[in-house]
Amino acid sequence: MVDDFQHDGHGHAAQNAAILLRVAQTMAKLGVAAFPRNYELFYEALSGRNPALTRDVAALGSYPVQSRIEEIGVKFHLSGFAPIATDVIRTEAARTISAVNQRLNNNIARTEGFAALLRQFIARLETDPVAGMSDFSADAGRMRDAVAAFEREERAFAVSMNETVAELGGIASDIEAMRKTSTRDATTGLANRVAFSARLAALYDDGSAAGPAALALVKVEGLRDLCESHGAAIAEKALKKLAPVFRKSVKKNDFVARIGADEFAFIFHDVSTDNAEAIAQRIRACVEAVQITLPNRTFTSKTLSLSAGIAMTPIASGSADLITQAELALHAVRVGGNRGVLVFSAAIGSRATKTYTRHVA
Template sequence: MSAHGIAALPRNYELFYEALSGRLPQLSRELAALGLNPPQDSLDALGLKHHLVSHAALAADRARAAAQETLAGMASKLKLALAQKQTFKTELDRFTGRLADDPVVGLSEFADDAARLRETAGHLLNQENALQHALEASAQRMAEFEEDLAESRRSLTRDLATGLPNRLALTAKLDSLLETEQTDQPIALLLVFVDGLREMAEHHGGTVASKALAKLSALFRKSIKKNDFVARVGQQEFAFVCRDVSVENAEAIARRLCQSVQDVKVTLPGRAHTAETLSLAAGITIAQPASTSADLMTEAELALAGARDGAGILSYSAALGRGKTYGQNAA
């Protein structure tokens, strides 16, 4: 980055990482088009355009500043409109006052006063129309700001490569469920590790790994019920939150996931008849009445560590330390 004259800012590091990873080809092309010594504003524009996580705060700051500018403009126009109304009221008061003082005022004087009153009313009407247009334009800009802020918030809780929720979103989901779910509707957390993703990226490049991730994310979305939840929580780790399931149900879900992942075939560039395969290990835990999201993550991680040691699928049990185990190819 220093060789290209780019400041060592955290958001610039993420921008270059995402461009070099190959996950966002359009970003890579746009960054290359900036050439040497690109302005920071141009770099920030790319990060904002592609909704990078590190640029979320910058997007919020810019939206806030733009909103303040819009509100200041509205306030200025409103002040001018109020001044025009006050002028109109003053002219009207003077006109009615003269009529009260001299009911037989001359026709020419009456016409002059009426003309001034009409001119003031015209200015007031023009200002009111301008204010209406300004309010409509401001409302549109505010809606755009809100959408930008909403997208920034989504980027904080979304995995960029798959579009799935990320670890932050998973924690929020668990916290919400643990606060509201009935104890007779148990919550299961399945933490899974997809073995082979990293090797696929190292041996065949980011494009192949991205293809595999796309297949996996689509598969995992279709594998859950409507009210369940799936997130990507690491480079090769995904988490599933399933409601109203027993340990046995969760283990059956894990076995189906293992088989589904083994069935995924990722073809290699220029080798239509050659495909890479993946495998999956799963750690399972069931929420207890006093469980927290941190408790569940710790238990699932311990179970997953045991599963990756050879069990394939491992259910965590605080009482037993290690619960039921199944071989990697268990049916």
């Protein structure tokens, strides 16, 4: 997938166009259908970030069938192929469950047949006490053979059930991988906008705040300039350095998500206004301590900073109001080149103009 910086940065428009042109030219040369998910797959292949994916795409050759392209997209859990992956998982699950049902039915039938044979043998012993030794020997031989066959079938059934358990485990793994693809940012491994929207909505129960919490909308200052000056790869490297910093900066039950190219959202639970502001200031200091080494410049590095707008659940009427207040606080702290952390207040709300447009949500 084309990097977010290339989607929404003015300075990167030319580079974005060049990358898209290269992808389009490659797809046209190979006769690949111009589906959005195919663009995602070929961008990932041409980026070289996943050598295994690149090798699989290279092995497609000219004029590959779409089903083979989709197999690769599903295999590497690309987000554009998630609907196809869902259908594959559904089909595999139905097939596996049907097979289990058939095996169980067959096993029940075998067990019932063996039980019937055993009952017949017991009845013969009980009702015909004068049966000859040769007759008894013949019945015992048939019973011995039946027991041996039953044991073989039971062993085979146990093997098949173990294989089924493994298949179901694989399906569960695929479902989990697909879930992560749909709710995780590919670059940082943090939650994405989809997961953030769900978590934000959960802050309010029946229209009222479920508990004291704070939403901090954060913009990483300098990240876009870093991308435009040194390329998307350096910006991606910086993001991967920031991700663990953000994870370590919040409590276990708090939440952090990447919701834009250089924008993140934090949810702090059980905090006061002062607590939330102090946490945001601490995160800002941690970001400023991160050193980003520039390509071919071993002794040269760049630093970043952040601006944050904070809104508190007790004074917001709902999730939409909460995010609007955080946006206004973030906008206010960045006006005129200012940087830092600002908590929403009535004064900030009263200064909001009609020309203000949301840049986060």
